Amino acid sequence: MYSQITANKRKTWLLIAIFTVVILAAGYAFGEYAGIGYGGLAFAAIVSLTMTLFSYFAGDKVALATAGAKLVDQQQNPYLCRMVENLAITAGLPMPRVYVINDGAINAFATGRDPHHASVAVTTGAMEKLENEELEGVLAHELSHIGNYDIRLMTMVIVLVGLATLLSDLFFRARWFHGSRGRSDSRGGSGIILVIGMIALILAPILGKLIQLAVSRKREFLADASGALLTRYPEGLARALEKIGAVNVAPMRGAHEATAHLYISSPFGAGNRVAKLFSTHPPLQERIKVLRQMA
Secondary structure, eight states, X not given: OHHHHHHHHHHHXXXXXXXXXXXXXXXXXXXXXXTOTTHHHHHHHHHHHHHHHHHHHHHHHHHHHHHTEEEEOTTTOHHHHHHHHHHHHHHTOOOOEEEEEOOSSOOEEEEESSGGGEEEEEEHHHHHHSOHHHHHHHHHHHHHHHHTTHHHHHHHHHHHHHHHHHHHHHHHHHHHHHGGGSOTTOOHHHHXXXXXXXXXXXXXXXXXXXXXXXHHHHHHHHHHHHHHHHHTOHHHHHHHHHHHHHHOOSOOTTOOTTTXXXXXXXXXXXXXXXXXXXOSSOOHHHHHHHHHHHO
């Protein structure tokens, strides 16, 4: 687990570096087509730095607001808060802030930049439809995301993927409006950089989605295992995942592509086979099978 935590911290900074290079190349291409030269590069650099800092310090607030999560305390929801507190003590983690999402689906997610700045959000459906051991398994899964530093990596993906999509959209808008005004006759190295920038702009949203899928699917299996070790009862989480598969048919009201990978299960409900190929989560049956092999 410690090696996974170290790897997650390293991957966070690697992810930032990759996206920064892609965004700068995209900014150069945008400047060339918009006719503002290196102004596009400067714009991309400023936006990239601003959004990276924003995602690091405030990405969790974006995720919680998007989900419509409301902060609760011991007086408002003693059952949920005490369960989170007991699991946090067992895991040796600081008590995270606890949020409730008013939605009938069974779901939950954790977010934040580190264990000292973490939050756990749970749907009302999860509290109403899950037995005590099942809800405990779900919460242990989310606390494992916190302890493994998945939350930092997964939260930053939200803003960085959104930034790549935004710049790509700006580029194509500028391409239509400016047409031949851009300096497409750039020579030598500038021409090469322009081509690379154009490729970056086209591939940035695709790259972002692939990173989102890869990060989320691997992290879910690890959090399932870590959560089962925390509760010493894999069957609790396995049964919760079975109920999720049966209950979560329709999309959640706060479902959004950018934050889908944060949840314990896809907030878009049951989809068709094509949709499942591009899901941010591994199939529930695979996760249940692995958990029951741990018992």
